[in-house]
Amino acid sequence: MVTAGIDLGAKTIKVIILDNGNILIRKIGLAGFESKKAAEDLFNKALSDTGIKKEEISEIVATGAGKEEVEFATKKVTEVTAGAKGAVFLFPSAKTVIDVGAEEGRSIRCDETGKVIDFAVNEKCAAGAGAFTEAMARALEVKLEEFGRISLKSTKTIPMNAQCAVFAESEVVSLLHAKTPKEDIARAVHDAIASRITSMARKVGFEKDIVLIGGVARNAGFIDSLKREIDMDILIPEEPEFVCALGAALIGKK
Amino acid sequence: MFEKFIDWEKNRHKYAKDWKKRTGGKVVGYFCTYVPEEILYAGGILPVRILGSHEPQDITEPYIFGMFCPFCRDCLAQGLQGRYDYLDGIMISQSCLHIRQAFTSWQKHIPVDFDYYLYMPNKVQSKRAYPYLRGEIADFKKAVEEWTGKEIRDSEIDRAIEIYNKNRRLMKNLYEFRKEDNPKLTGLEAMEVVISNQMTDKEEHNKALEEVLKNLPERDLNRETGVRLMIIGSEDDDTEFIKMVESIGATFVVDDHCTGTRYFWNEVIPEEDRLMALAKRYIDRIPCPSKDWEDRLRIPHILNLAKEFKVDGAIIIQQKFCDPHELDIPAIKKALEENGIPTLFLEFDVTVPIGQFKIRCEAFFEMFMEEDLF
Numbered sequence: 001m002v003t004a005g006i007d008l009g010a011k012t013i014k015v016i017i018l019d020n021g022n023i024l025i026r027k028i029g030l031a032g033f034e035s036k037k038a039a040e041d042l043f044n045k046a047l048s049d050t051g052i053k054k055e056e057i058s059e060i061v062a063t064g065a066g067k068e069e070v071e072f073a074t075k076k077v078t079e080v081t082a083g084a085k086g087a088v089f090l091f092p093s094a095k096t097v098i099d100v101g102a103e104e105g106r107s108i109r110c111d112e113t114g115k116v117i118d119f120a121v122n123e124k125c126a127a128g129a130g131a132f133t134e135a136m137a138r139a140l141e142v143k144l145e146e147f148g149r150i151s152l153k154s155t156k157t158i159p160m161n162a163q164c165a166v167f168a169e170s171e172v173v174s175l176l177h178a179k180t181p182k183e184d185i186a187r188a189v190h191d192a193i194a195s196r197i198t199s200m201a202r203k204v205g206f207e208k209d210i211v212l213i214g215g216v217a218r219n220a221g222f223i224d225s226l227k228r229e230i231d232m233d234i235l236i237p238e239e240p241e242f243v244c245a246l247g248a249a250l251i252g253k254k
Numbered sequence: 255m256f257e258k259f260i261d262w263e264k265n266r267h268k269y270a271k272d273w274k275k276r277t278g279g280k281v282v283g284y285f286c287t288y289v290p291e292e293i294l295y296a297g298g299i300l301p302v303r304i305l306g307s308h309e310p311q312d313i314t315e316p317y318i319f320g321m322f323c324p325f326c327r328d329c330l331a332q333g334l335q336g337r338y339d340y341l342d343g344i345m346i347s348q349s350c351l352h353i354r355q356a357f358t359s360w361q362k363h364i365p366v367d368f369d370y371y372l373y374m375p376n377k378v379q380s381k382r383a384y385p386y387l388r389g390e391i392a393d394f395k396k397a398v399e400e401w402t403g404k405e406i407r408d409s410e411i412d413r414a415i416e417i418y419n420k421n422r423r424l425m426k427n428l429y430e431f432r433k434e435d436n437p438k439l440t441g442l443e444a445m446e447v448v449i450s451n452q453m454t455d456k457e458e459h460n461k462a463l464e465e466v467l468k469n470l471p472e473r474d475l476n477r478e479t480g481v482r483l484m485i486i487g488s489e490d491d492d493t494e495f496i497k498m499v500e501s502i503g504a505t506f507v508v509d510d511h512c513t514g515t516r517y518f519w520n521e522v523i524p525e526e527d528r529l530m531a532l533a534k535r536y537i538d539r540i541p542c543p544s545k546d547w548e549d550r551l552r553i554p555h556i557l558n559l560a561k562e563f564k565v566d567g568a569i570i571i572q573q574k575f576c577d578p579h580e581l582d583i584p585a586i587k588k589a590l591e592e593n594g595i596p597t598l599f600l601e602f603d604v605t606v607p608i609g610q611f612k613i614r615c616e617a618f619f620e621m622f623m624e625e626d627l628f
Contacts, residue, residue: 065613080617116621118596121614 002052003059005249006039006073007082007242008066011102011131012215013039014245015046017057018253021089025050026242036069043072059252063244065103077251079244080108080119086247087211088114090237095207098226098234099244100197100216102130107201114247118204128196130216132165136189139172140182144219151186151221158188168192186221194225201230211235213243255469256443258462262450263493269454270302271340280342280368280402285329285357287452287512288347288374288542290391290532292522295456296406296414297398303452304329304338305491305513308605311335317359323573324604325489326356333364343368343401347536348376350544350578368401370394378537378545387533395529411528418522421456424463425518431470432507433563436479438470441506442496448514449491479505481619484560484595486510486586487571488579488602495606499569502612503619508563510556516540544578552582553589560595566622569615571600596621 002024007014008031015027027049029042047054054072062073063082070076079099087097088110099106105122122128137147158180160171168189175185193216210232216222217240227234237243262269270281282294283304291301306328313334314327332338343366346357361369373390375383399405428447431438447466451459480503485496490511500506509515522535546552560568568590572579587597598618600611 065609078613078617078620080613081620116617119617121610 001253002057003061003249003252004043004046004057005082005245005247005252006043006060006062006064006067006070007079007245007248008035008039008062008064008069009079009101009244010065010104012241013042013064014242015042016242016245016249017046017050017052018246018249021250021253023246024052026239026245028241031066035066036071039066039070040072061248061252063248075252077248080106080121081116082244082247082251083213084108084110084116084247085114085250086243086245087213087237088112089246089250090243091209091211091235093209094211094235096201096205096210098197098201098210098212098214100128100130100193100212100214100222101241102215105129105197105200105214107197107204109204109207120200120203122196122200128193128200130214132168132193133189133216133219133222135165135169136172136186139169139176140185142182142186147186148190148219148221150183151190152183152224154181154183154187156184156187157191158184160188160192187225190219190221190225191229193222194229197226198229206230206232208232209235211237213237213240215241217241255466255473256439256446259443259446259450262454263446266302266305266450266453267337267340270300273300273455274340281340282343282345282368283338283341284344285346285353286349286542287517288349288536288545289345289372290347290394290536292411292414292418292532293391293395293398293406295418296410297402297404299343299398299402300455302341304332304344305449305452305489306604307332307337308492308494310604317363318355321575322355323352323488323575324602325573325576326352328604329353330356330359333360338364341366343370345370345372347372347374349374349542350576352573352576368397370397374536376545377547378541379547379549379551383537384530384533387537388527388530391529391532408528411532412524415522415524415528415531417456417460421451421460421463422518422521424460424467425451427467428463428470429508429515435564436475437505437507438473438475440475440477440500441483441485441509442493442500444506444509445491445493445496445513448517449493452513452517477505478503481505481622482507482564482566484508484510484556484563484565484568485514485571486556486568487583488573488576489513490571490602492602492606494608495571495602495611498608498612499615502616503623504615507565508559510540510552510559512542515559516542542578543582546582550582550585553586556586557589557593560590560593565595567596567598567618569598569600569618571602573602 005016017024027046061075062070067076083099097108105128108119109117137144281300294301311331520539525531
């Protein structure tokens with residue numbers, strides 16, 4: 001049985017086509033301003049790359065902040081339900097799923113089938129989401145990939161108090177003026193995000209195993225900060241940004 | 255069927271101005287549902303609850319500190335913008351610190367002919383609460399009489415109590431229809447009825463309610479009920495939020511709001527000493543969390559409502575910075591969850607982020623439908 005999952009997120013679109021639990025293809029593209037068309041194009045690209053016809057797909061499940069834009073979807077689920085389902089498929093021992101995307105952080109507690117028991121979504125601050133790391137990398141004039149790596153070199157803890165991404169950037173500017181090394185600033189930024197995410201996750205509680213998903217799970221500096229902050233090991237899938245799309249495709253399999 | 259209530263709610267100021275014109279009576283704006291409206295009504299005065307407008311504003315900053323809740327700032331903004339310029343008086347019954355700030359700021363910056371701060375005790379569970387409030391209500395009655403130059407007679411109080419009690423009974427009858435497997439009215443409609451109730455002449459509201467109650471048994475809403483929800487929390491007149499939630503597979507079947515059941519659940523039990531009867535009603539009503547201590551009497555009541563209205567889940571929602579509710583919410587959440595009722599917590603601001611709230615509500619509802627999803 002072939003199913004597809006489409007995750008139309010705040011910044012990127014992820015498509016997965018699944019054949020009885022085997023991933024046939026993964027595709028990622030920018031959502032942009034015309035996200036409806038971008039989703040359709042990306043999905044069609046995935047079809048032509050695999051040689052599968054749309055009619056052969058028994059269920060197309062959309063998820064993500066823009067799921068309503070995916071008009072050709074046969075089913076829609078939220079990223080909370082999809083994320084838990086996908087994470088438990090990859091790591092059957094998962095009980096807590098932390099999902100950090102471009103514009104939102106989420107923490108989900110689930111059972112062994114991937115059923116959501118409780119969840120929390122960050123609501124008040126951009127300083128707990130991926131877009132913040134991008135802004136901070138820009139302020140330090142380093143590439144995003146490098147921003148994560150250099151923070152691992154630092155052993156210094158510099159507290160950042162700002163709750164708001166804009167004021168946090170002002171703090172970074174002050175640190176730059178004080179000639180603070182870039183790696184220390186990078187670590188301070190990751191510590192701050194990790195702290196926001198942890199504080200949200202405490203609302204629903206942690207239970208082992210913890211899985212980190214979403215694009216920010218590619219950032220080594222953030223992972224290091226999060227591990228220190230929650231003082232537990234964290235499992236990370238190979239393609240963390242695709243987990244919600246995977247979960248959606250799995251939900252289509254029912 | 256509910257057009258009249260919706261019209262009253264949407265055009266509240268027009269209603270009050272028309273009422274003044276046609277009756278020649280005075281209108282008093284009140285800030286909290288602990289105000290014993292019966293006294294005002296007996297004195298020929300229309301009590302209207304001051305509510306916000308859910309529009310972003312930038313005028314309250316010099317008049318109230320930013321840490322007070324968005325609701326009280328929104329209320330004050332209405333006054334500063336002159337939208338309540340027809341009020342002859344304002345009053346409050348002592349309740350939370352936030353709304354008291356809005357009242358005192360209004361008193362200072364938007365002067366009216368009559369203003370009154372009624373010292374409602376916070377410790378309603380004290381055995382001295384009845385005689386204390388009786389005394390305060392007697393002072394209040396005297397102040398109203400001095401202001402209007404007209405004595406409030408026992409017969410007038412009796413009539414006010416009768417009309418208010420009738421309204422409470424009719425509201426409860428209306429809520430009965432929400433208990434059905436397919437409720438005869440939506441949560442949005444119920445909200446329109448209860449909000450309009452706080453700003454119209456009860457006699458007219460009663461008439462409109464009787465009309466609706468006559469026709470409701472035949473009504474078929476012809477919509478999926480979905481998840482049966484209870485909504486619990488502070489003041490809530492955010493119809494946009496209710497509308498959104500009911501458009502994604504759920505129906506609100508009951509509430510615990512002061513713009514809801516807390517307002518009308520309890521009747522006045524008449525006794526010879528009218529003022530004592532009123533005092534007892536306001537002391538014993540379903541409490542606001544600012545008054546619900548040392549025992550939390552609201553919890554067994556909420557659990558009972560959940561059972562009676564066959565609630566699947568509860569949305570707990572509070573005004574941002576509302577410390578009385580913040581204090582109670584962990585205990586309420588725990589009690590509900592121990593009784594198998596999952597909860598979703600949300601925080602109100604003047605405007606709510608509908609898109610973000612929608613995703614959270616959808617994810618919450620998916621927890622009830624996982625059988626279908628997996």
